[in-house]
Amino acid sequence: MKFALALIAASAISLVASTASAQTKETLTIDLPNDAATLDPHLQWNTDSYSIYRNIFDNLITRDASGTIVPQIATSWKYLDDTTIEFKIRDDVTFQDGSKLTAEDVAFSIKRIVDPALKSPQLSQFDQIKSAEVTDPVTVKITTKSAYPALLAQLVKLSIVPKAYVEKVGNQEFNQKPMGSGPYKLTEWKKGIETDLEAYGSYWRGKPPFQKVVFRAVPDVSTRIADLKTGKADLIRDVPPDQASSIKDGSSTQLFSGPTERVGYLYINAESGPTKDVRVRQAIAYAIDKQGLVDALLEGYGAAVNVVGAEPVFGYTDKVAGYDYDPEKAKALIKEAGAEGATLEFLTSPAYSRALVEAMQQMLNDVGFKVDIASSDQATFLKRRQGDAANAGSLAFGAWSCACQDADGIIFPLFRSGSIWAKYKNDKYDALVDEARSILDETKRKELYAQAYEILRQDVPGLGLYQVYALYGAAKKLKWEPTANEALFVMDMSWQQ
Amino acid sequence: MAQYVAQRLLQAIIAIFGVLTIVFVVMHLSGDPTLLLVPQDASAEMIAQLRSQLGFDRPIGVQYLDYLGGLAHLDFGDSIVQRVPALDIVLSRLPYTIQLAAGALVVAIGFGIPAGVLMATNRGGIIARILSAVVVTGQSVPTFLSGILLIFVFGVTLRWLPTSGSGDFASMIMPSIALGALSMSTFARMTRISIIDELGKDYVRAGRARGLSLSQVVARHVLRNASIPVITIAALEIGNLLAGAVIIETVFAWPGIGQLAIQSIQSRDFLVVQVIVLLISFVYVLTSVLADLVYVIVDPRIRLVR
Numbered sequence A: 001m002k003f004a005l006a007l008i009a010a011s012a013i014s015l016v017a018s019t020a021s022a023q024t025k026e027t028l029t030i031d032l033p034n035d036a037a038t039l040d041p042h043l044q045w046n047t048d049s050y051s052i053y054r055n056i057f058d059n060l061i062t063r064d065a066s067g068t069i070v071p072q073i074a075t076s077w078k079y080l081d082d083t084t085i086e087f088k089i090r091d092d093v094t095f096q097d098g099s100k101l102t103a104e105d106v107a108f109s110i111k112r113i114v115d116p117a118l119k120s121p122q123l124s125q126f127d128q129i130k131s132a133e134v135t136d137p138v139t140v141k142i143t144t145k146s147a148y149p150a151l152l153a154q155l156v157k158l159s160i161v162p163k164a165y166v167e168k169v170g171n172q173e174f175n176q177k178p179m180g181s182g183p184y185k186l187t188e189w190k191k192g193i194e195t196d197l198e199a200y201g202s203y204w205r206g207k208p209p210f211q212k213v214v215f216r217a218v219p220d221v222s223t224r225i226a227d228l229k230t231g232k233a234d235l236i237r238d239v240p241p242d243q244a245s246s247i248k249d250g251s252s253t254q255l256f257s258g259p260t261e262r263v264g265y266l267y268i269n270a271e272s273g274p275t276k277d278v279r280v281r282q283a284i285a286y287a288i289d290k291q292g293l294v295d296a297l298l299e300g301y302g303a304a305v306n307v308v309g310a311e312p313v314f315g316y317t318d319k320v321a322g323y324d325y326d327p328e329k330a331k332a333l334i335k336e337a338g339a340e341g342a343t344l345e346f347l348t349s350p351a352y353s354r355a356l357v358e359a360m361q362q363m364l365n366d367v368g369f370k371v372d373i374a375s376s377d378q379a380t381f382l383k384r385r386q387g388d389a390a391n392a393g394s395l396a397f398g399a400w401s402c403a404c405q406d407a408d409g410i411i412f413p414l415f416r417s418g419s420i421w422a423k424y425k426n427d428k429y430d431a432l433v434d435e436a437r438s439i440l441d442e443t444k445r446k447e448l449y450a451q452a453y454e455i456l457r458q459d460v461p462g463l464g465l466y467q468v469y470a471l472y473g474a475a476k477k478l479k480w481e482p483t484a485n486e487a488l489f490v491m492d493m494s495w496q497q
Numbered sequence B: 001m002a003q004y005v006a007q008r009l010l011q012a013i014i015a016i017f018g019v020l021t022i023v024f025v026v027m028h029l030s031g032d033p034t035l036l037l038v039p040q041d042a043s044a045e046m047i048a049q050l051r052s053q054l055g056f057d058r059p060i061g062v063q064y065l066d067y068l069g070g071l072a073h074l075d076f077g078d079s080i081v082q083r084v085p086a087l088d089i090v091l092s093r094l095p096y097t098i099q100l101a102a103g104a105l106v107v108a109i110g111f112g113i114p115a116g117v118l119m120a121t122n123r124g125g126i127i128a129r130i131l132s133a134v135v136v137t138g139q140s141v142p143t144f145l146s147g148i149l150l151i152f153v154f155g156v157t158l159r160w161l162p163t164s165g166s167g168d169f170a171s172m173i174m175p176s177i178a179l180g181a182l183s184m185s186t187f188a189r190m191t192r193i194s195i196i197d198e199l200g201k202d203y204v205r206a207g208r209a210r211g212l213s214l215s216q217v218v219a220r221h222v223l224r225n226a227s228i229p230v231i232t233i234a235a236l237e238i239g240n241l242l243a244g245a246v247i248i249e250t251v252f253a254w255p256g257i258g259q260l261a262i263q264s265i266q267s268r269d270f271l272v273v274q275v276i277v278l279l280i281s282f283v284y285v286l287t288s289v290l291a292d293l294v295y296v297i298v299d300p301r302i303r304l305v306r
Helices: A002-023 A047-053 A103-114 A151-155 A163-176 A221-229 A241-248 A278-287 A290-297 A327-337 A354-366 A378-386 A411-415 A427-436 A442-459 B002-029 B033-037 B044-054 B060-072 B086-121 B126-140 B143-157 B170-199 B202-209 B214-243 B246-251 B257-266 B270-298
Strands: A027-032 A061-063 A069-071 A074-081 A084-089 A129-136 A139-144 A184-190 A194-199 A212-217 A253-268 A302-304 A343-348 A370-375 A395-400 A462-475
Touching (some): A027 A047, A027 A221, A069 A074, A084 A103, A103 A129, A103 A163, A221 A462, A241 A462, A253 A278, A278 A327, A278 A442, A290 A354, A290 A462, A354 A370, A354 A395, A411 A427, A411 A442, B002 B270, B033 B044, B086 B214, B086 B246, B086 B257, B143 B170, B143 B246, B170 B214, B170 B246, B202 B214, B246 B257
Parallel strands (some): A027 A212, A343 A395
Antiparallel strands (some): A061 A069, A074 A084, A084 A139, A129 A139, A194 A212, A302 A462
8 A cells, every 4th residue: 555655655746856857957967978077266277167057156257149248247437548458347147155246256257367376288379368356346457567458358267256265165175165256056976977056046047057067077978979879968069070961960969060269270390300491381271172171171161361360360361361272383483493202291190180280291292292100199299290390201291279369369379489389480460469469459450461461471370270169069948148258058958849 | 936026026116117117207308287187279478387287297207206206105195187086086997907807818718728738639621620710819809899880780780789888787797808809819719728748748648547537537637737728818818808898898998997998098197007007017916926825736746945
């Protein structure tokens, strides 16, 4: 009898539960390739970590769907002079423990991330900031070392952490039990398995779309796709282009593809080896069929570009002509330079698509080079690529994004002499990009970048190949619009009935 | 016996120390975690600064002595990537690896040994042929392929089992089979060979002459005598199963130390790698000592002497 009663009770409960879940989606499950490295937003800056922790925290400012910088914790800002900017702070925001977010927390967050003692890998993005001070309860004044036009673009990445809580529990504990003012609070972090978040009821922007969010760590892409197809996951990241169509045509799945600010490019060593000759570099540029790469290897999920940059990036220009695919011109230039049969070392690592590298190898061999692929693990690859020019190979593929949508974050680190990535020196170019990062006038900056891009076109220390499209697989009912900076804000998603 | 164990442990400590040193040197020479930690637009000065904050600019000898100094106090250091004690990270993953290894061992022994016995006693028969086909398949299909095939058939198409995860018994089945398949084949082949060896011996004929059936002889006498090589294999296989689950753990998103090892090596998270290496070498040594001790119990003729 007791058993029968229990059975009835259980079935009643499950009936209630099933009707409830038919109305709203309780838990959103997202498969990422890895677990977060840290949940302290001021420590690791990698896609898996920030995909998770940026849902726990708010940022000082953010970008809207069109990519424009808009207020979040700040309501407005204005430049007092070239190196001083003043932010007004919302006064209706609370942290997840109920305490109020104030200007003190904002100043603390900035000081914390630039404090060498924290050893933050993100320091380089904020090291132009000299100081942050609170001038009244809703105002913070930030001073930079010199005029710094990319400041706002960098501040988009700054999460606001609660001063009192961080000081109370210490850095180590804060990383384990982070607490912010964002739409979701951490319930449990099962290291290496999953991170469980729960909606924060008093979130200032309104009720978050799902009561719970689970981020799972699923390293193998076939498994992520299997999870999506069986409904174990509602959203998966990093779908390879050759798997896109099976998700697009799936009965219960859909494909989100969005152009990003990330650009696939070919680095060409201008300081050492056969590619020291500019004609050889130009020949390489003519020999690569960019559209062919996009069509054949990316299944069309990409767009060929004319420069090392893409449309969502400030400073991008469509005025500079790109190199057209012209193998005959390439052959002529090679002959002129006397570089027939020259051996080019193509550095790569498992982080980059082997098929893409081999396709370019084939294209270059077709016009008369001999390309050797040197594959190593990522740490070794970086050591060579960023090290001495003589040992940095002739070619390497990369997919670059500064997540700041500013040319200063792309062509400055890639080609300004003295930067670890640059194997190229041109004083005129250096002067242009130096000036562009030290003035605030937007029109003037655009002009400078157009000139800089023109020099890069002639010298070809690198070749822009294509704008990367981010590919996500999702359950059919999920509504979301991926953004150019590859952010993953659950607050922007919803579930369609 | 106590002297024997002490001797083996001393050897083990020397071996583990050697492994640690080699891994330390190789990891440090082949790359620097700083480059993997910083955002790509970091300048050379910023990288140098972080490198010095993390202590990687010191000579490798100094770093090594520093590390050994920590070890002497049982301080295994902090993970550079996660900023928590390396030992905690590894220990939190260990139960999953043990669980999976146990599941795989159950598959391997539970299927492998009976299959070996049948293959030995039914030589040339239809059952033996079918079983040897299964054994060869288990041995030759690479785990990344069998793992994905299992997921596709039982996860996506039939929907009987979860495609990934680690929460419950159901999610353990596919990884255990995929991981245990290779060991299963090894067990089956070893069992078959040692039983065939034993079957030719006089005591078997004597038993048969006394009127015992073949299966009675096998069950009562042969199995015990054939078990010594199988125990040796089992000891090695336990080590292999604990250390070799890298691919399976990645395919099934199983959060064990194999997956952790790969990720830590890729991100040059030195101290986590060191703890894993320490642990795995310890397990290898421990299982081989245990195997020696089990020999004595199974076969009293064996004496543990130098």
